[in-house]
Amino acid sequence: xxxxxxxxxxxxxxxxSLVLSGCSSVAPWQRGTLAKPQMAASRSELAAxxxxxxxxxxxxxxxxxxxxxxxxxxx
Amino acid sequence: xxxxxISPLQALTVAAxxxxxxxxxDCQAEEDEINFQYSRYQESRRNLIKTxxxxxxxxxxxxxxxxxxxxxxxxxxxxxxxxxxxxxATPITVAPLVAGSNQSVVQTVKGSKPVVVGASPIIASRxxxxxxxxxxxxxxxxxxxxxxxxxxxxxxxxxSPETRKQGDFKLGYEWDEAALYAGGGxxxxxxxxxxxxxxxxxxxxxxxxxxxxxxxxYTNSDTSAIIDHDASTYLTKTAFLKQIDNQGAYQILTxxxxxxxxxxxxxxxxxxxxxxxxxxxxxxxxxxxxxPYKATTVVFVDPExxxxxxLIGDVKALLEQRPDERDQWALTGSYHQYIGLFDAALHFNxxxxxxxxxxxAHTFEAEWAQPIATTWxxxxxxxxxxxxxxxxxxxxLTSKQAYEGIAKDATGREILVDADNPNNGKQYFRNDDFNLxxxxxxxxxxxxxxTIPKTVAFDPKKLPANFSSDQRLSAFGAISGGVNLKKxxxxxxxxxxxxEYYSHAGxxxxxxxGEGSYADFGYYVANASLNVNLAxxxxxxxxxxxxxxxxxxxxxxxxxxxxxxxxxxxxxxxxDVMVGYRFMHSHTGGNMLNGDGxxxxxxxxxxxxxxxxxxxxxxxxxxxxSMHMLDIMYAPTDWLNLMLxxxxxxMQMNLRQLDGAPAPKLGEHIHAGTGHATGGIGDTxxxxxxxxxxxxxxxxxxxxxGLSAPTGDVDITLRRTHKADEGFIHYGMQLxxxxxxxxxxxxxxxxxxxxxxxxxxxTTRRLEDxxxxxYALGDIFESTAWGSYRLNHWLSASxxxxxxxxxxxxxxxxxxxxxxxxxxxxxxxxNNSSVDYASNYGGRYxxxxxxxxxxxxNGDLAGNSFGVEWLQPVATDVNxxxxxxxxxxxxxxxxxx
Numbered sequence: 001x002x003x004x005x006x007x008x009x010x011x012x013x014x015x016x017s018l019v020l021s022g023c024s025s026v027a028p029w030q031r032g033t034l035a036k037p038q039m040a041a042s043r044s045e046l047a048a049x050x051x052x053x054x055x056x057x058x059x060x061x062x063x064x065x066x067x068x069x070x071x072x073x074x075x
Numbered sequence: 076x077x078x079x080x081i082s083p084l085q086a087l088t089v090a091a092x093x094x095x096x097x098x099x100x101d102c103q104a105e106e107d108e109i110n111f112q113y114s115r116y117q118e119s120r121r122n123l124i125k126t127x128x129x130x131x132x133x134x135x136x137x138x139x140x141x142x143x144x145x146x147x148x149x150x151x152x153x154x155x156x157x158x159x160x161x162x163x164a165t166p167i168t169v170a171p172l173v174a175g176s177n178q179s180v181v182q183t184v185k186g187s188k189p190v191v192v193g194a195s196p197i198i199a200s201r202x203x204x205x206x207x208x209x210x211x212x213x214x215x216x217x218x219x220x221x222x223x224x225x226x227x228x229x230x231x232x233x234x235s236p237e238t239r240k241q242g243d244f245k246l247g248y249e250w251d252e253a254a255l256y257a258g259g260g261x262x263x264x265x266x267x268x269x270x271x272x273x274x275x276x277x278x279x280x281x282x283x284x285x286x287x288x289x290x291x292x293y294t295n296s297d298t299s300a301i302i303d304h305d306a307s308t309y310l311t312k313t314a315f316l317k318q319i320d321n322q323g324a325y326q327i328l329t330x331x332x333x334x335x336x337x338x339x340x341x342x343x344x345x346x347x348x349x350x351x352x353x354x355x356x357x358x359x360x361x362x363x364x365x366x367p368y369k370a371t372t373v374v375f376v377d378p379e380x381x382x383x384x385x386l387i388g389d390v391k392a393l394l395e396q397r398p399d400e401r402d403q404w405a406l407t408g409s410y411h412q413y414i415g416l417f418d419a420a421l422h423f424n425x426x427x428x429x430x431x432x433x434x435x436a437h438t439f440e441a442e443w444a445q446p447i448a449t450t451w452x453x454x455x456x457x458x459x460x461x462x463x464x465x466x467x468x469x470x471x472l473t474s475k476q477a478y479e480g481i482a483k484d485a486t487g488r489e490i491l492v493d494a495d496n497p498n499n500g501k502q503y504f505r506n507d508d509f510n511l512x513x514x515x516x517x518x519x520x521x522x523x524x525x526t527i528p529k530t531v532a533f534d535p536k537k538l539p540a541n542f543s544s545d546q547r548l549s550a551f552g553a554i555s556g557g558v559n560l561k562k563x564x565x566x567x568x569x570x571x572x573x574x575e576y577y578s579h580a581g582x583x584x585x586x587x588x589g590e591g592s593y594a595d596f597g598y599y600v601a602n603a604s605l606n607v608n609l610a611x612x613x614x615x616x617x618x619x620x621x622x623x624x625x626x627x628x629x630x631x632x633x634x635x636x637x638x639x640x641x642x643x644x645x646x647x648x649x650x651d652v653m654v655g656y657r658f659m660h661s662h663t664g665g666n667m668l669n670g671d672g673x674x675x676x677x678x679x680x681x682x683x684x685x686x687x688x689x690x691x692x693x694x695x696x697x698x699x700x701s702m703h704m705l706d707i708m709y710a711p712t713d714w715l716n717l718m719l720x721x722x723x724x725x726m727q728m729n730l731r732q733l734d735g736a737p738a739p740k741l742g743e744h745i746h747a748g749t750g751h752a753t754g755g756i757g758d759t760x761x762x763x764x765x766x767x768x769x770x771x772x773x774x775x776x777x778x779x780x781g782l783s784a785p786t787g788d789v790d791i792t793l794r795r796t797h798k799a800d801e802g803f804i805h806y807g808m809q810l811x812x813x814x815x816x817x818x819x820x821x822x823x824x825x826x827x828x829x830x831x832x833x834x835x836x837x838t839t840r841r842l843e844d845x846x847x848x849x850y851a852l853g854d855i856f857e858s859t860a861w862g863s864y865r866l867n868h869w870l871s872a873s874x875x876x877x878x879x880x881x882x883x884x885x886x887x888x889x890x891x892x893x894x895x896x897x898x899x900x901x902x903x904x905x906n907n908s909s910v911d912y913a914s915n916y917g918g919r920y921x922x923x924x925x926x927x928x929x930x931x932x933n934g935d936l937a938g939n940s941f942g943v944e945w946l947q948p949v950a951t952d953v954n955x956x957x958x959x960x961x962x963x964x965x966x967x968x969x970x971x972x
Contacts (some may be wrong), residue, residue, distance in 0.1 A: 028286060030347050033413050038420040038444035038452060039288055039412065041342070041352060044559055046112040046139050047573050054116060054600060058579065060406065060462055060547050061428035061436035 106611070109968075111705055112139040112604035112657065113723060113756065119597045121166065124228050126177040131233070133163035135596075136755035138703060138723045140656070144609075151247040155260075160725060160754030162236040162791075166229040166368040167392075168542040169470045171211040173203050174390045176230040176372075179453035205386045209376060209473045213384070213874060219550065227470045228593055232368075233792040235804075238494070238725050238752045243271070250386075252279040254887075266367070269296040280733040288340040288354075298330040300367035305770070308837065311393040313535055318363070329395075331362025340407075348413035353406075360401040369395045371544045375533060377477035389478045395543040396469070402431040419445040433466035433549070437585060450563040456575070461585035464550040467541035470590075475535050481903035482529040549590040552583025557600075565652060567611030567972065569605045585866045589852045605705065607654050607970060609936060635928035636833055636872045637861050638942035639965035642718075642779040642820055643833060645764050646710040646971065655969030661946075662961035664697035667909070671952040676734040683909040683956040692736045693908035695958050698807060699726035702757065704967065706721055710862035716764040724787065725754030730908055750803060757825055758811040760818065774825050781818035783839070789848045792891065800893025802904030803848060805911050806884050810968020813846025829865040834858075849889035853882030853917040861924070873926040877946065880920070883954045884913035915955035922946045926965075942967040 026034075033039065042048060056062035116135035120128050141155040170176040204212045206223065213224035243260020268418040273292035285316065298389065301309065302319070312319055312328075320327045340354035354918035370392040403608040407426045414421055426438040482490040484504070491503040491511070502514050511519045557575030564570060578597040581589030636643030639659070646653060652934055659824045667674045674683075676694075683691035704722040711717065723832050729750030769775050787810035803809075820837030841856040861875030890902035909915045926944030931937055946963040 011953075026344050026347050029412070031344070032342060033348050033415075034350060034419070036413070038418075038446055039411060039413055041350075041409065041422075043444060044561070044571060044573070044604070046110050046141065047559060047571065047602055047798065048138065050112065050114050050600070050602060051575065054577070054598070055460070058577075058598075059436070059553070060404075060430075060432075060434045060465065061426075061438070061461060074270065075906060 083661070083758055098437040107144050107609040108142075109609065109656075109763070109970075110139070110141045110604060112602055113137070113141075113390070113757075114600055114602035116161075116598060118163065118601045119421045121164070121229050121231060121596055122593060123177045124172055124229070124593065125175075128164075128177070130164040130231060131162070132596075133161060133165050135159050136723075138701070139604075146965070151245075151249060153245040153247075153254075153258075153680070156241070156244050156837070157236060157633045158240045158301065158725060160236050160238045160752065162234055162794075164231040164233040165382070166544075166546065167206050167368060168230045168233040168372050168373045169227050169546075170230050170390060170392075171203060171374065171471060172225050172226040172228045173211045173213050173223070174201055174372075175889070176201075176390075177228065201390050203374065203390055205376060205388045205473075207384050207386065209374075209386070209388075209475075211374075211388075220383055226593065227591065230372075235751060235792045236753045236791060237265055238754045239267075247262045252283070253277060257941065261442075266300040267296065267298055269294060271295070284300060284344040285957065286342045288338070288342075290336075290338045292334075292336040294334040294336070296332050297332075297369055298328065298332075298363055300328045302326045302328055302367070303531070311373075311391055312394070313532070314396050315394055328367045332360060332364055333361030334358055334360045336907075344775060348415070350411050352409040352411075354403045354408075356403075358403040358405075360403070364399065364401060365397050365543075366545055367394070369541045372471040373478075373538065374471065374473045375478035376473060376475055377480065378475050379477070379480075386539060388473070391478050393542075395545065396541050397543055398432065398541050401430055401432055403428065405429075412434050417445060419443060428462075432548070434463055436462035442608075452559075452561040454559040455556070456559065457554075459552070459554050459583075460549065461552040461583065463584075464590070465543065465548040467543060468545075468548040468550075469539075469542055470544055470549075472538065472542055474533065474538055476533050477490040478533050479530045480533075486582075487911035490529040492529045494525045494527045497527065497529070500965075520690055546579075546590065546594045549594060550584050551579055551581050551589045551594070552585060553577060553579045554583055563714040565972065568652065568654060569606045569608075570605070571602075573598045573600075573602045587709045605654065605707075609939070610856075610968070620955040635863065635873075635930060635940060636824065636926070637863070637875050637924050637926040637965075638944040639877075639926070639946055640833070640835060640859060640861065640875070641923055641964070642762065642764060642781075642823060642836065642837075643822055645716050645766060645775075645777050646708065647713050647769070649712050651971060653706065653708040653969055653971040655708070655967060657702075657704040657706060658966045659702045659963060661700050661963035662697065663695075663699075663958040664961050665959040667694050667956055668951060668953050668959050669956050671950065674956055676736075679956050680733050680735055681910060683915070684907065685914055685955075687906055687910050689737070689907075691732040691907065691909055691956075692734060693732055694956070695908070696729045696731045697961075698726065698958065700724065701725045713892050715874045718760070718762040718764065720760035720762065721786075722757040722759070723755070724757040725752070726754045726808050726810075727824070728808060730910075751808060752792070753788075753791050753804060753808045753810060755788060755810050758783045758816070759786045759902045760784075762818070773827055774823070776821070776823050779818075779820045779822065779837075781820070783812065783816040783818055784845065785811050785813050785815060787813070789813030789846050800891070800900075800903045801897060802891030802893065802902065803888045805905070805908070806850065806852070806888075806913065806916060807910060809848075812841065812852045813848060814841045814843040814851050816841055823898045830862070832860075832866075832869075834860040845886040850884050850913060852884055855879065855881045859924075863926075863928070869930055870933060871928045871930075873924070873944070874928070874929065875924040877922040878920070878922060879922075881917040884916040887913050909956045912955065915953075915957055918951065918953035918957065920948065920960070921954075922948050938972060939968065939970045943968065 037043065119132065120132050137157065137159040139157045141153065143151065143153040146152050167814060171669060204214070206212055208322060210225060211525050213221040215221055216878045226397055228971045229378060233560070239262060241260060241262035243258060245256050245258035247254055247256035254277045256275045262269040271292060271294040275288065275290040278287045315328055318329050320329060336356065336358040338354055338356035341353040344350045373391050373393050374388040375391060376386050380683040405426055405428045407424065409422065409424045412421045421816050422442040422444065424440040430434040438458065438460045440456070440458045442454055444452060444454045446452050446585040484490055488504045493499055493501060503519060504512050506512050513519055555575055555577035557573060559571060559573040561569055561571040576597065576599045580595040581588065581591055667679055669678065675927045679694055680690045702722055702724050707719045708841050709717050760781055760783050762779055764777050764779045767776040767778055789809040789811055791804050791809055793804050817840045818837065820835055822833065822835040824833040825831065836858045841851045841854060843851060845851050857877065857879040859877040861873050861876055863873035887905050891904050892899060892901055894902035895903060905911050924944050924946045926942060928940065929941040930940045948960040949964060951960055
C-alpha cells in the first residue's frame with residue numbers, strides 16, 4: 001500500500017534526519033524561551049487526559065499507546 | 076490480507092523499537108504537586124426522526140485527583156485516582172425507520188394536550204414490508220402505500236447511573252540524562268474490570284536537545300455484563316451462548332480481552348523557539364472487543380413466502396459480533412513554536428491511525444497558549460477528526476432466510492414434534508390422508524398427543540462473520556473547539572477552567588461518504604481544576620524564617636483536631652491561604668433496625684412501608700457513601716476566614732427481598748442484581764469563620780456561619796426496566812439536599828504543652844420547606860468533644876465522642892408519570908422498599924472517634940498535614956425502619972501557605 005508508506009515514512013524520516021544531522025545547537029542558557037510554561041508539550045495534563053478519554057469513548061482511533069486503563073466506555 | 080496491508084509499517088515498527096534509548100512523552104521530570112479536577116460531559120439528544128425524544132441523553136460527572144511526590148532524591152512516585160458516574164439514553168441498535176422501534180411515552184394532564192415525556196425502545200420482534208429488492212416500504216396508519224423509505228433511526232435505551240473508579244500509580248527513577256518509570260493500575264465498574272501495567276523510559280541525548288522515549292503496556296480486561304432484561308427476550312445471542320451464564324433472572328455475558336501497547340517517540344529542539352516531537356505507537360488487541368450492549372438489527376426475509384413484489388421481513392436484533400483480533404498503528408507528529416510578538420506559543424499536532432478492521436483516521440489539533448497579564452493563560456483549541464468505517468460496520472442487515480423456519484425432512488415433509496415435550500427426539504409427520512404418523516410410519520392417536528411444527532433457527536453462516544452498528548465504527552468526521560483559562564493565584568497554586576464543544580457528523584468526514592445524519596450528535600464538556608505545586612510553595616520559604624509560615628506551623632503543632640471534625644481550625648494571619656482535601660466514607664449494613672432494636676423481616680413487611688397496603692417487599696442490604704471535598708480557605712483579616720467547600724459524592728447500595736414477602740408479580744421490579752449507584756457533584760458549602768476570643772494562646776473560640784447551596788442533584792431516577800418506567804431513586808441516594816441550608820457552628824479549642832482539646836456544636840437547618848423534587852431532608856444537630864496528645868514532634872493521637880440527631884424527611888417525591896407495560900400510570904416512583912418512605916430517615920446516633928494527625932515540619936513536604944479518623948458507632952436509634960450503621964472513616968490533607 002504505497003499510500004500508507006508515505007504517511008508513515010515521511011515524518012519518521014524527517015524526525016530521524018533532524019537527530020542525525022544534529023542540525024541545531026541551542027546552548028542550555030539559550031533555552032529560556034523553550035522553558036516557558038506556555039511552550040511545554042503537556043500544559044494541562046488532567047484536562048488532556050480527560051479530553052482523550054472522551055474522544056476515546058466516541059471514536060475508533062483511540063489506541064492508548066503506553067498507559068492503559070480508561071475502562072469500557074460502553075455507553 | 077491484513078498482514079500484507081500493514082507490512083511496511085510493521086517493518087518500521089520493528090526498526091523503531093530496535094533503536095537505542097528509552098522514553099514516554101508523559102513522564103518528564105516533574106515537580107511535586109497535587110491536582111484535583113471535576114468535569115461534566117453532556118451529550119445532545121439524538122434525533123429519532125418521527126418520535127419526539129425527551130429522554131435524558133448521556134451525561135457523565137468525573138472527578139480526578141493526582142499526587143506526585145519525591146520519595147527520595149531521585150525516586151518519584153505518582154498516584155492518580157479518577158471516577159466517572161454516567162447515566163442516560165444511548166443507542167442500542169439501529170433499525171429501518173418503518174419498523175417504528177422508538178415509542179413515545181405520553182403524559183396526559185387533565186385539561187391540556189398530551190405531552191410527550193420520553194421515548195421507549197421496542198426491539199421486540201416486528202414485521203416490515205419490503206419490495207423485491209429488499210428495500211423497506213412505508214405505509215400510513217390506514218395502510219395506504221407511501222413508497223420506499225430507506226431511512227434508518229437509532230433505537231435508544233436508558234441506563235441508570237453507574238460508576239467507574241480507577242486508581243493507578245507510577246514509580247520512577249531519574250538519572251541526570253535518563254529516567255525509567257514503571258506503573259500499573261486498575262479500573263473497576265459493575266460490568267467491566269481492567270488491570271494494566273506499563274514501563275516507560277526516557278533518554279536525553281545531544282545536551283538534551285534530543286530526547287528518546289520508549290514505552291510498553293499491557294492491559295487485561297474482563298467484561299461481565301448483565302444483558303438488558305427487557306431486551307434479552309428479543310436479542311439473539313446465538314453467537315455468544317458459550318459466554319452467557321444464567322444466574323437466576325439474569326443472563327450474564329462474560330468475555331476477556333488483552334491489549335499490548337508499545338510506543339517509540341523522539342523530541343528534538345529545532346532552535347531557541349521551536350521543538351518537534353514524533354511518536355509511533357502499535358497496539359495489538361485480542362479477545363472479546365464487542366460492546367455487550369450493542370445489537371445489530373437483522374431483517375430476515377423468508378425466500379419461501381408467497382409474495383413477490385411485497386415481502387414480509389422479520390425485524391430482529393442480534394448481539395453485535397466484532398473480530399477478536401485487532402492491530403492498531405498510530406503515528407503522531409507535533410510542532411511547538413514560540414511567537415515572540417505575543418509572547419504566546421502555537422502547538423500543532425497531527426495523528427494518523429490505521430488498524431486491521433479497515434479503519435483509518437486523521438486527527439488535526441491546534442492550540443494557542445496566550446499568557447495575559449503575568450498570572451493568566453488563555454488557551455483556545457481547535458480539533459478536527461475524520462475516520463473511515465470498519466469493514467464490518469453496517470447500520471442494519473438484511474438476510475434472505477427465515478428467522479425461524481419450519482423444519483422438513485429429506486423428502487420435504489414438515490416435521491412435527493410433541494407439543495408438551497418438543498425436545499424428546501421423537502418426530503411425527505402427516506401422511507397423504509393427513510393422519511398423524513410417527514417416524515416408522517405407524518398411525519398415532521391424536522387424542523393422546525398434540526403436536527406442533529418443529530422449527531429451525533436461521534443459519535448464522537448466511538450472515539457476515541462480523542457486524543456492528545456501533546456508530547463509533549462508522550465513517551464520520553468530528554470538529555471540536557474549546558478554550559482553557561488558567562489563573563495563577565499565588566506562587567504554587569493555580570486554578571483552571573475549560574469548556575469544549577464537540578460535533579460528530581457523517582457529513583464532516585474527510586472526502587465525504589460518511590454515515591447518514593441520523594447518527595449525528597454533539598457533546599460539551601466543562602471542567603475546573605486546582606493545582607498545588609508543592610515545590611514552588613517550599614521555594615518561597617527561607618530556612619530559619621520564623622516570622623512567616625513557620626509561625627503558622629507552630630499553631631498547628633499538637634493542636635490538630637480529629638480528621639472528622641470540620642471548621643475546627645482558623646488561620647490567624649491576614650492573607651494566609653489553605654488548600655485541603657477531605658475524604659469521608661461511611662458504610663451502613665447488617666441488621667435492619669426499628670428504633671434501637673433489631674427489626675424482624677415479618678415486622679418490616681407489616682409496618683416498614685407505611686402507606687403501602689401490600690406491605691414492604693424489599694429492604695436494603697448495604698449502602699456505602701463516599702464524599703470527596705475540597706477546602707479552600709482564605710483569611711482576609713486575622714479574625715475572619717472565608718471558606719469554599721465544593722464536594723463530589725458517590726453512593727452504592729443493593730436491596731434484598733424480605734423473607735415471607737409474596738412472590739413478585741410478573742414484571743414487577745425486584746432488585747438483588749448488581750445494585751444501584753449514583754454519583755456526581757454534591758452541595759457546595761460557603762462558610763465564614765469569625766474569631767470570638769483567643770485567650771493567652773490556650774483557649775480559642777470561633778463561630779462559623781455557613782450556607783450550603785443546592786448544587787447536588789435531587790432528581791435522579793431509575794431507568795425503565797422490566798417494561799416499566801421507574802421514578803426517583805430513594806432519598807438517601809440523591810446527591811444533595813436540594814434546599815438552601817444554613818449551617819452554623821460554634822467551636823472551642825484549647826492547647827497546653829503536648830495536650831490539646833476541643834468541643835463543637837453545629838446544626839444544619841433547611842431554609843426551604845421542600846426542594847424541586849417535593850421533599851426536604853431533616854434538620855441535623857451535632858455535638859462533639861475531643862482530646863488529643865502529641866506523641867512526638869510530628870504525630871498526635873486523638874479520641875472523641877460524638878452525638879448527632881437528624882429528623883425524618885418531610886414531604887415526599889413528586890409523582891412521576893410513566894408507562895408500565897404499555898399503560899400510562901400517574902406515579903411510577905418505587906414504593907415497595909423501606910427506603911422509599913420519608914419516615915424511615917433520620918435518628919439519634921452516638922459514636923466514638925479514634926484518630927491520628929501528622930504535621931510535616933521540614934523537608935520537601937513541610938507545611939503539609941494529614942489526618943485520619945475512624946468513627947465507631949456506639950449506639951443507634953433510628954426513625955422507622957433502617958439499616959444499622961457500620962462506621963465511617965475520614966481522611967484529610969491540607970497545606971497552608
